[in-house]
Amino acid sequence: MWMLENAFLIPLIPAISFVVILFFGKRFIGADRVHVVGITALGLVWVLSAVAAFQWTQRVENPPPDAIVQVQHHGDDHGDDHGDDHGDDHGDDHAAASGHSGDGHGDGHGGGHSSPLIRPVISTFSDWWSNAGVTFAVGTFVDGQTVLLLMVVASISLLVHIYSTEYVKGDRRYVHYYAFLSLFTAAMLFFVMAQNIIQLIVGWELVGVCSFALIGHWWEEKPNTDAALKAFLTNRVGDVGLLVGMIVLWGTFKTFDIDVINTLISTNPGAHHFALLVAACCLMAAVASKSGQFPLHTWLPDAMAGPTPVSALIHAATMVVAGVYMIARLYPVFYEGFSIGTSSINLMAFIGGFTALIGAGLAFAQWDIKKVLAYSTVSQLGYMVMALGVGAWTAAIFHLFTHAFFKACLFLGAGSVSHAAHHTFDMRKMGGLRKDMPHTYRTFVISSLALAGIFPFAGFWSKDEILLGSLVGQENGYPLMLIFGCAVALMTAAYMTRVIWYTFHGEYRGHGHPHESPKVMTVPLWILAGMAVLAGAFNLPGPVLEPIGLEGLAHRIQTYAEPSVYLNGLGLSHPDPSLNMALVGLALALSGILITYLYYWRRLGLHGLTERNRYARRGYTILENKYYLDHLYNDVVVETVKRPLAKWANRFNQNVLDRTVNTAGETARDVGRWVYKWIDQGAIDGSVNAAARGADSSGEGLRSIQSGKVQNYGQLLFGAAAVLAIVFVIVV
Amino acid sequence: MVAQNIFFGIISAIVVISAVRMVTTRNIVHAALYLVAVLAGLGALYVLLTAEFIATTQVLVYIGAVMVLFLFGIMLTKAPLGNVMEMTGKQWPIAIVVAALLGGVTIYSLLNRFGSDRLVTDGPIYRTADVSDEVFSTYIVPFEAVSVLLLAALIGAIVLARKD
Amino acid sequence: MLLNQFLILGAVLFSVGVYGVLARRNGVMVLMSIELMLNAVNINLVVFGVQHGVVSGQVFALFVIAVAAAEVGVGLAIVLLLYRNRTSIDVEDFDLMRG
Amino acid sequence: MEALLAFSRPALDWHALAPELTLLAFGTLITVVDIIWDDRSKRAMPTLAGIGLLASLLPILTLAVDGSERTMFGGAYVVDDFSLVLKALFLISGYVVILMSVDYIRDGDYYENEYYTLMLTSLLGMVMMSSSRDLISVFVALELLSIPAYMLAAWRKGGARSNEAGLKYYLMGVFASAVMLYGMSLVYGLAGSTAFEAIAQELGSGESNPVAILGILFILIGFAFKVSAVPFHTWAPDTYEGAPTPVTAFLAVASKTAGMVALIQLVFVAFPGRDDVVQPFFWLIAALTMTIGNLIALRQNNIVRLLAYSGVAQGGFMLVPFAVAADAPARAIEAVVIYMAIYAFMNLGAFTVVLAVARKTRSGEIDSYGGLFQYAPGLAVAMTIFLAALAGIPPAGGWFAKFGLFRALLDAGGGWAAGLGVVVAVNTVIAFAYYARILVQMWFQSVPDGDERPIAIPGSLKAALAVTIIATMAFGVLPGLVGHFGEVSVLSALGG
Amino acid sequence: MEVTGFDTWVLSLAVFLPLVGALVIMLIPKVYETELKLVALGSSLVALVVGIYIAIQFDYGAAGDLQFVVDKGWIDVINSRYIVGLDGLSLPLLLLSLVVVPLCLIYSWNHIPDPGNPKAFFVLLLILSTGMNGSFVAQDMILFFVFFEIVLLPMYFLIGVWGGEDRRYASLKFFLYTLFGSALMIISFLALFFLSKDASGELLQTFDMRVLTDAAGVGIIKSTQVWIFAGLFMGFGIKVPMFPFHTWLPDAHTQAPTVGSVILAAVLLKLGTYGFVRIAIPFLPEGAIAWAPWIGLLAVIGIIYGALGCLAQKDMKRLIAFSSVAHMGFVMLGIATLTDFGINAAVFGMIAHGLITGMLFFVAGSVKERYHTLEISRLGGLLKSAPRMGWILGFASMASLGLPGLAGFWGEFPAILSAYNPGAGLSEELFRVYMVIAAIGTVLAAGYLLWLYQRTAFGEPTEEFAGHEIADVNRDEWIAWTPFLIGIVLFGVWPNLIFNVTDDVVSGITASVEAIAAGN
Numbered sequence A: 001m002w003m004l005e006n007a008f009l010i011p012l013i014p015a016i017s018f019v020v021i022l023f024f025g026k027r028f029i030g031a032d033r034v035h036v037v038g039i040t041a042l043g044l045v046w047v048l049s050a051v052a053a054f055q056w057t058q059r060v061e062n063p064p065p066d067a068i069v070q071v072q073h074h075g076d077d078h079g080d081d082h083g084d085d086h087g088d089d090h091g092d093d094h095a096a097a098s099g100h101s102g103d104g105h106g107d108g109h110g111g112g113h114s115s116p117l118i119r120p121v122i123s124t125f126s127d128w129w130s131n132a133g134v135t136f137a138v139g140t141f142v143d144g145q146t147v148l149l150l151m152v153v154a155s156i157s158l159l160v161h162i163y164s165t166e167y168v169k170g171d172r173r174y175v176h177y178y179a180f181l182s183l184f185t186a187a188m189l190f191f192v193m194a195q196n197i198i199q200l201i202v203g204w205e206l207v208g209v210c211s212f213a214l215i216g217h218w219w220e221e222k223p224n225t226d227a228a229l230k231a232f233l234t235n236r237v238g239d240v241g242l243l244v245g246m247i248v249l250w251g252t253f254k255t256f257d258i259d260v261i262n263t264l265i266s267t268n269p270g271a272h273h274f275a276l277l278v279a280a281c282c283l284m285a286a287v288a289s290k291s292g293q294f295p296l297h298t299w300l301p302d303a304m305a306g307p308t309p310v311s312a313l314i315h316a317a318t319m320v321v322a323g324v325y326m327i328a329r330l331y332p333v334f335y336e337g338f339s340i341g342t343s344s345i346n347l348m349a350f351i352g353g354f355t356a357l358i359g360a361g362l363a364f365a366q367w368d369i370k371k372v373l374a375y376s377t378v379s380q381l382g383y384m385v386m387a388l389g390v391g392a393w394t395a396a397i398f399h400l401f402t403h404a405f406f407k408a409c410l411f412l413g414a415g416s417v418s419h420a421a422h423h424t425f426d427m428r429k430m431g432g433l434r435k436d437m438p439h440t441y442r443t444f445v446i447s448s449l450a451l452a453g454i455f456p457f458a459g460f461w462s463k464d465e466i467l468l469g470s471l472v473g474q475e476n477g478y479p480l481m482l483i484f485g486c487a488v489a490l491m492t493a494a495y496m497t498r499v500i501w502y503t504f505h506g507e508y509r510g511h512g513h514p515h516e517s518p519k520v521m522t523v524p525l526w527i528l529a530g531m532a533v534l535a536g537a538f539n540l541p542g543p544v545l546e547p548i549g550l551e552g553l554a555h556r557i558q559t560y561a562e563p564s565v566y567l568n569g570l571g572l573s574h575p576d577p578s579l580n581m582a583l584v585g586l587a588l589a590l591s592g593i594l595i596t597y598l599y600y601w602r603r604l605g606l607h608g609l610t611e612r613n614r615y616a617r618r619g620y621t622i623l624e625n626k627y628y629l630d631h632l633y634n635d636v637v638v639e640t641v642k643r644p645l646a647k648w649a650n651r652f653n654q655n656v657l658d659r660t661v662n663t664a665g666e667t668a669r670d671v672g673r674w675v676y677k678w679i680d681q682g683a684i685d686g687s688v689n690a691a692a693r694g695a696d697s698s699g700e701g702l703r704s705i706q707s708g709k710v711q712n713y714g715q716l717l718f719g720a721a722a723v724l725a726i727v728f729v730i731v732v
Numbered sequence B: 001m002v003a004q005n006i007f008f009g010i011i012s013a014i015v016v017i018s019a020v021r022m023v024t025t026r027n028i029v030h031a032a033l034y035l036v037a038v039l040a041g042l043g044a045l046y047v048l049l050t051a052e053f054i055a056t057t058q059v060l061v062y063i064g065a066v067m068v069l070f071l072f073g074i075m076l077t078k079a080p081l082g083n084v085m086e087m088t089g090k091q092w093p094i095a096i097v098v099a100a101l102l103g104g105v106t107i108y109s110l111l112n113r114f115g116s117d118r119l120v121t122d123g124p125i126y127r128t129a130d131v132s133d134e135v136f137s138t139y140i141v142p143f144e145a146v147s148v149l150l151l152a153a154l155i156g157a158i159v160l161a162r163k164d
Numbered sequence C: 001m002l003l004n005q006f007l008i009l010g011a012v013l014f015s016v017g018v019y020g021v022l023a024r025r026n027g028v029m030v031l032m033s034i035e036l037m038l039n040a041v042n043i044n045l046v047v048f049g050v051q052h053g054v055v056s057g058q059v060f061a062l063f064v065i066a067v068a069a070a071e072v073g074v075g076l077a078i079v080l081l082l083y084r085n086r087t088s089i090d091v092e093d094f095d096l097m098r099g
Numbered sequence D: 001m002e003a004l005l006a007f008s009r010p011a012l013d014w015h016a017l018a019p020e021l022t023l024l025a026f027g028t029l030i031t032v033v034d035i036i037w038d039d040r041s042k043r044a045m046p047t048l049a050g051i052g053l054l055a056s057l058l059p060i061l062t063l064a065v066d067g068s069e070r071t072m073f074g075g076a077y078v079v080d081d082f083s084l085v086l087k088a089l090f091l092i093s094g095y096v097v098i099l100m101s102v103d104y105i106r107d108g109d110y111y112e113n114e115y116y117t118l119m120l121t122s123l124l125g126m127v128m129m130s131s132s133r134d135l136i137s138v139f140v141a142l143e144l145l146s147i148p149a150y151m152l153a154a155w156r157k158g159g160a161r162s163n164e165a166g167l168k169y170y171l172m173g174v175f176a177s178a179v180m181l182y183g184m185s186l187v188y189g190l191a192g193s194t195a196f197e198a199i200a201q202e203l204g205s206g207e208s209n210p211v212a213i214l215g216i217l218f219i220l221i222g223f224a225f226k227v228s229a230v231p232f233h234t235w236a237p238d239t240y241e242g243a244p245t246p247v248t249a250f251l252a253v254a255s256k257t258a259g260m261v262a263l264i265q266l267v268f269v270a271f272p273g274r275d276d277v278v279q280p281f282f283w284l285i286a287a288l289t290m291t292i293g294n295l296i297a298l299r300q301n302n303i304v305r306l307l308a309y310s311g312v313a314q315g316g317f318m319l320v321p322f323a324v325a326a327d328a329p330a331r332a333i334e335a336v337v338i339y340m341a342i343y344a345f346m347n348l349g350a351f352t353v354v355l356a357v358a359r360k361t362r363s364g365e366i367d368s369y370g371g372l373f374q375y376a377p378g379l380a381v382a383m384t385i386f387l388a389a390l391a392g393i394p395p396a397g398g399w400f401a402k403f404g405l406f407r408a409l410l411d412a413g414g415g416w417a418a419g420l421g422v423v424v425a426v427n428t429v430i431a432f433a434y435y436a437r438i439l440v441q442m443w444f445q446s447v448p449d450g451d452e453r454p455i456a457i458p459g460s461l462k463a464a465l466a467v468t469i470i471a472t473m474a475f476g477v478l479p480g481l482v483g484h485f486g487e488v489s490v491l492s493a494l495g496g
Numbered sequence E: 001m002e003v004t005g006f007d008t009w010v011l012s013l014a015v016f017l018p019l020v021g022a023l024v025i026m027l028i029p030k031v032y033e034t035e036l037k038l039v040a041l042g043s044s045l046v047a048l049v050v051g052i053y054i055a056i057q058f059d060y061g062a063a064g065d066l067q068f069v070v071d072k073g074w075i076d077v078i079n080s081r082y083i084v085g086l087d088g089l090s091l092p093l094l095l096l097s098l099v100v101v102p103l104c105l106i107y108s109w110n111h112i113p114d115p116g117n118p119k120a121f122f123v124l125l126l127i128l129s130t131g132m133n134g135s136f137v138a139q140d141m142i143l144f145f146v147f148f149e150i151v152l153l154p155m156y157f158l159i160g161v162w163g164g165e166d167r168r169y170a171s172l173k174f175f176l177y178t179l180f181g182s183a184l185m186i187i188s189f190l191a192l193f194f195l196s197k198d199a200s201g202e203l204l205q206t207f208d209m210r211v212l213t214d215a216a217g218v219g220i221i222k223s224t225q226v227w228i229f230a231g232l233f234m235g236f237g238i239k240v241p242m243f244p245f246h247t248w249l250p251d252a253h254t255q256a257p258t259v260g261s262v263i264l265a266a267v268l269l270k271l272g273t274y275g276f277v278r279i280a281i282p283f284l285p286e287g288a289i290a291w292a293p294w295i296g297l298l299a300v301i302g303i304i305y306g307a308l309g310c311l312a313q314k315d316m317k318r319l320i321a322f323s324s325v326a327h328m329g330f331v332m333l334g335i336a337t338l339t340d341f342g343i344n345a346a347v348f349g350m351i352a353h354g355l356i357t358g359m360l361f362f363v364a365g366s367v368k369e370r371y372h373t374l375e376i377s378r379l380g381g382l383l384k385s386a387p388r389m390g391w392i393l394g395f396a397s398m399a400s401l402g403l404p405g406l407a408g409f410w411g412e413f414p415a416i417l418s419a420y421n422p423g424a425g426l427s428e429e430l431f432r433v434y435m436v437i438a439a440i441g442t443v444l445a446a447g448y449l450l451w452l453y454q455r456t457a458f459g460e461p462t463e464e465f466a467g468h469e470i471a472d473v474n475r476d477e478w479i480a481w482t483p484f485l486i487g488i489v490l491f492g493v494w495p496n497l498i499f500n501v502t503d504d505v506v507s508g509i510t511a512s513v514e515a516i517a518a519g520n
Helices: A009-029 A034-061 A082-089 A095-099 A144-167 A174-192 A197-215 A222-253 A258-267 A273-290 A299-305 A308-317 A319-329 A331-337 A347-364 A369-389 A393-420 A438-452 A458-472 A479-504 A519-539 A542-548 A556-561 A564-570 A579-611 A621-703 A710-731 B002-024 B028-048 B052-076 B092-114 B128-136 B140-161 C003-023 C027-052 C056-086 D002-006 D014-041 D044-066 D081-107 D112-129 D135-153 D160-191 D196-205 D210-226 D235-242 D245-270 D275-297 D303-324 D329-361 D377-391 D398-412 D415-444 D459-477 D480-495 E007-027 E033-057 E090-108 E118-137 E141-150 E152-162 E167-195 E209-215 E222-239 E248-255 E258-283 E285-312 E316-336 E340-371 E387-400 E407-418 E428-456 E475-493 E496-519
Strands: A121-131 A134-142 D070-072 D077-079 E067-075 E080-086
Touching: A009 A034, A009 A144, A009 A174, A034 A144, A034 A174, A034 A556, A121 E340, A121 E496, A134 A144, A134 A197, A144 A174, A144 A308, A144 A319, A144 A393, A144 A519, A144 A556, A174 A197, A174 A308, A174 A319, A197 A222, A197 A258, A197 A273, A197 A299, A197 A308, A197 A319, A197 E407, A222 A258, A222 A273, A222 A299, A222 E407, A222 E428, A258 A331, A258 A564, A273 A319, A273 A331, A273 A347, A299 A308, A299 A369, A308 A319, A308 A369, A308 A393, A319 A331, A319 A369, A319 A393, A331 A564, A347 A369, A347 A479, A369 A393, A369 A458, A369 A479, A393 A438, A393 A458, A393 A519, A393 A556, A438 A458, A438 A479, A438 A519, A438 A579, A458 A479, A458 A519, A458 A579, A479 A579, A519 A556, A621 D275, A621 D415, A621 E167, A621 E285, A621 E428, A710 B092, A710 C003, A710 D160, A710 D210, A710 D275, B002 B028, B002 C003, B002 C027, B028 B052, B028 C003, B028 C027, B052 B128, B052 C027, B052 C056, B092 C003, B092 D210, B128 B140, B128 C056, B140 C056, B140 D014, B140 D112, B140 D135, C003 C027, C003 D160, C027 C056, C027 D160, C056 D135, C056 D160, D014 D044, D014 D070, D014 D081, D014 D112, D044 D081, D044 D112, D077 D081, D081 D112, D081 D245, D081 D329, D081 D459, D081 D480, D112 D135, D112 D245, D135 D160, D135 D210, D135 D245, D160 D196, D160 D210, D160 D235, D196 D245, D210 D245, D210 D275, D235 D245, D235 D303, D245 D303, D245 D329, D275 D303, D275 D415, D303 D329, D303 D398, D303 D415, D329 D377, D329 D398, D329 D459, D329 D480, D377 D398, D377 D415, D377 D459, D398 D415, D398 D459, D398 D480, D398 E141, D398 E167, D415 E152, D415 E167, D459 D480, D480 E067, E007 E033, E007 E067, E007 E080, E007 E090, E007 E118, E033 E090, E033 E118, E067 E141, E080 E090, E080 E118, E080 E141, E080 E209, E090 E118, E090 E258, E090 E340, E090 E475, E090 E496, E118 E141, E118 E152, E118 E258, E141 E152, E141 E167, E141 E209, E141 E258, E152 E167, E152 E258, E167 E222, E167 E248, E209 E258, E222 E258, E222 E285, E248 E258, E248 E316, E258 E285, E258 E316, E258 E340, E258 E496, E285 E316, E285 E428, E285 E496, E316 E340, E316 E407, E316 E428, E340 E387, E340 E407, E340 E475, E340 E496, E387 E407, E387 E428, E387 E475, E407 E428, E407 E475, E475 E496
Parallel strands: none
Antiparallel strands: A121 A134, D070 D077, E067 E080
């Protein structure tokens, strides 16, 4: 278990890499070779993360005695029906915290695996700071959730490092690019293994800064810097929520320690409900900004101004899931604060679902391939948040896991396309690339299928779990979330089909001759595509595996990653796998593809008809009719529903939300100018200066007393004597 | 007592009228002469108050020395003897107001405090020798100081007034 | 005789002196008016000395007379000096310095 | 005959009178030397006068060592620690003024020998003032110090401004003494004695009556004139501007201090029970003096005139403790004495710099100080120290003086005292505004005509500068030095 | 702690060595310029070495107690003594002051601003140094006052002689404001002197800060405490500067020469906040409790207001100056909560703000030197023209906006945090509102700093400077800046370096305040 206790090495390595690259890169290594440092470091990180992951699984499988929470069996009467015992368990003891282990949920846990409550590995290192006589340590907190993210971050970061050697080759700031990639990785890893909420804040902000720096990587162009600023400032707005929320947590529990906070809540659920609600609401603001949730999502599409590998790493796979990760990490807070267990709708679920919906809708209206992917990311992040909002903790993390791979693959694929197609991301200037770029095309399609949730790709499994979670919920289902989820499933498939159509099919509409990217780019694509296929295997439901006798491998993520040591105390339950739900989800995705396919295919046909007149077959009457229907569908349904809706949504997004953000900045500046001009310079400084002028002019006035004539002086002398005398004689 | 009162009345009338004339006359030499009248009248009052040495000094120093000084001053500055120069400035109303206020409050206070207190007439009478005893014992330091003062005034006045 | 007879005479003389110094433009006249004020003081001193039956009033008056003589000498010297330099003894003329 | 026999020679304590006598002797000596050697003696005169002043300090030292309080003439003349401290202060200030005068008087068209005679005479009056404890002594001392000063103000015979300065000073001085004398006559009339103790008994115990109020008020006004308190200050700017600069320094420091000394004696010895008149009077006068002095100073362009108004305002600061004379007598006396001591040096220092600079620029305009730091950094730094002291900024001495005021006010406590404290605070700020104008010229501006020749400073001026700088800084860094004198003077003044 | 031998001297040495240096320089003729500079640097470095010695000898286990105490007679007549001593509150600030001055000297080595005259410039800096050092170790109110005031004139001249266009106005304004505050402050000191009583009701009549801290305002009734506190509030609040007494600051900073701004920001402003923590609160707990809501209010107004002011600025230096108003608002908010967290954060914030804003002013000064303008609209592309400087500016901006992991965060976050649970029975609702406002202030801080950064560092250089060769950070600048940069990172990464030192003192202060609050 050495690695778990010394997990601090993992973020330390890229941090050192950052320092080395930044300060010694140019001089001692050579500006064009700094990637060696970064890749080496990331390789190490990956290995160590893998070791950590392995050790964690060992810890779960063969828990050392000190890793298991002592279970107080107050009786084995916890029935199978979760709904019942949930009510019972809120007694004066913490039976709930322990009672859900093992076979109490035999069915619910799929495969009947008994999961003891494994404590996270917490190592503290030093007195980081102290106050009021109490010292606060810095440390690492490693559990399944941590190692899962470690693996995600390390893998994708490593691949992005490799991919970038070609993608940003010859860039004006190659050194800085790699330095910040390293720093970002370090910050993200630091965030992931935060032992206390202060570390969470630190990591949270540091990744934000790296994001800022990398979005603004090409800072010579104003739009890039605007985007960087927007990203940072929007995140800052959310950070208000983060700060306040964390402070509320501190004020409630008088500790920053995540473990302590979670344990306190899970052992005594129901207490501090209001404080937790406030904290959860505040933290939701932070999540909204960092993870691109409505209404603070607008920075994320703009953030595509950064280099594409950065988008893949930061704005798709890792940083943007920080919000999701934070919710998952402090899940008891949200669970209790939003009463997820008992409600059938709550703020988090709604925001998540709504974000997923609008993200998906907006993805239709984009011509920039990266923006489509960005909105897709928004949408998928909304999915994850929604999952957390409905109590499907594992589903959310599972989706986070799968999404990281296929979305990174998509972004890198888009980068590859752009690399080939003269650095444009405008889909109108692409088309027909499948022939020139077979590897990119294939990986892109695989990832798209994964994203669309087509069996058996990774996305299918995770999305299915989310939909299932919405359907079942905890005590109540979340019907609205289910509707949102289904709609998004359909739309996702549709817009991804559109992207593929525009990018890879049809005729090439750009300049020059597109070509496949070199291996250094395609290999990472293939690795990621592989993961897009396989990642789903990490949490397969039991029924799928039973036929092949591998039910022991079912629900690995749930088993290893879920912090049941906290969640069980809350009474979190897991829904049984449902074939029907899976089929519905799949059907929706397929129909999305189909509709879009038909739509664009028809357009192709129209084009083709005029162009390929000679070899077009006759007898298209039926198809004509179909066209007519299609036309009807397109003109009536799509044009009146989809387009206007999408347009409206886009307009709302651009004109209201986005402008609000922009105008908030402008307004602040205007207010600042006004305050400065009128209040500061006018009123406050003005009054000071007026006082000075008043003194000056009264001095001038008083000089007239000094007429120079001695008899006037005499008058003053005797007059003053007389007046004083009169006054004193009368008064005294 | 009546005689003294009558004497006081006559003398004080002379003094006040002369004083007023002095500050209002347009002829500077007349003014000097009115001042002589005032000083002389006061000398008489000192006699009435049994202050013989003061009365003597009043005559000797003031009328004898100071007035001569003034007349010299008038002559040396060739002050117009007639009303060629406006003797009273334009601000005389202010001067009147100030003087009246000052006089008013003083007189009010005196009346308020001393009311109709009678002057002690049967007190000890101090002769010149008593005065000199006092000067040369208790007030020896101020006396010497006055002598220095007069010397200094003399030296300084000579320096200032002499033609270079 | 009332004490106030003398005191009020003094007060009147003093006020007249004040008027004199404030209203008269001729420097010598101003000096003469000062004498009025000082004599008013002397009346007070002497009469109070009598009232209290002490000699210090007279002594004080004596000092006042002596100092007044010195003052007059100095004052006339200054007036002469001015007259020599400015050929004027009008105190209203002397306002080179003001403000 | 009877009278002659009755006369008993007063017991004179020669030791106690030794400072005055020494001073008198040197004054006479100068006159005699002048008469005998006339112009040939010119060069020796300043030296002689200086030696005279220093020699007079010797008996003060011996008296201080002796330490016993000596009272003569039934309390009319007292030599105690308070008077010794002030006598020393007068003599040292006088010495500095003489240092300042040496070259100024020699280079200008002045009567030299008589100048020093009058200076010594005036100082004699001041020295006498600090021991006087009866009306006649105070009156004579006042005239003894004033009358030579009137003449000194007019000493530049050929200068119209100087003449005018003399006239204004003289006339206003005489007006004020007339008022004061009238007040004294009233007070005497009530008390029947000229001795302060008797007056204190009579006035302090008796119930309020208008004559007493009038008497006290008029006397205080007489001295308020001397310390140039508003509205009796009008002479000061004109006289300061017109008079020869060393004389101005003398008036601004020694003469003002003498007025303060008299006020202390009157307020604390003669009228201790009459705080109903004294405190409001000084509250009003102090507030007016500080404020108006400072405000007008803001608009001055002539440095001497600016320093004059500054002096007016400083006088106002000195008057502040009188406003709590009855509530915190010890602190008040201490505050005034400390203020006077520090003020003497810082103000004399400022005038010394003015003298030195005027040797080159021949101008009193503030603009003529432009770029002083560039060609005469020493003078600029010296002036900065003095101005900082005047403004009350540590570590230059003035802060402790202001501190003393605040201490007295807060010791007394109460709303009125605190209110006056705030007035002082505000005035401190206003004051710096015009001191800063000089600083700005010296440091921030360039030399007006580009003439950057250094200034030749004669030895005596250097000595004066050295004395004043050292004293100003020493009082600021080790305020205990001056504080000690303040403390000892309190005990005796209140005890006596 | 028994202080013996050399240790009785060290504090005085650290305080007065620069002054000795200044006196020596005064004696050296102007023409020996290098010698002058060496003496100046040498004396300040020796003082720094003494400071380091102090830091090493300091007993961190007893950081709450005064150490190296020297108690000698000074002004006996007013019972004021020369008492210097050092505890955990003073130590970091003293070191900050000791470090900043030599760095400023190095920075100025070859960049004496117009109109030159290094002799006077260095003398003033050294005198300034003595005043600052002294203020942080003085344990007698009068001594404190003297040191507090000593800094005024040198700074006045630094601004007035070596400042920008409008230097006369700015310097005078700086001076008059501060003078007014200190005049009221001394009144309050005296009131403390006369009114403080010990536990048995005896009048103390002392200026000894140790005694007055122990007395904790016992025997002064609340209404009086409120008034006295008001005086102190003016004195210290103007120095901080708190809204609405801040208007001298932008002018002073804008006009001051670079090192003047740096010292002003790094150390001088801290005198005010230090005064609150060292004097106002412990001496007058009840007054502090009564004033705390108002201080908190002004602090959060300052935070928002300073930020808005920044957004309106067209001049880089003025913007940084306004940011000081906002940052000191956080410090004051921390103090106003009267909690350990808040006051510790405030002390941390002082150091952090000193380093960060000092750094920003350094950069601004160097930019001004190179571009001869600080008008934001004329700048641009600093990262391109002088990449290292651009980096440093970015780094300092990030630190300034409170990025976790850098020093600024530790001043801000615990201060905001402390407002959640204010001490001494203060209204929680009110302070929680303050907390939220302060948190919003962090957004604005990011806004103006990034906006500044975008306009100055990003993009291409403006046409005006496109062809110009802009020198990057030179050797002097590296030497002067590196300690700042290291400090920002070091304290950001390991804040306990400061918290650990200050916590004991602060706990003592808040404990007494709490005790008073509990007694009511």
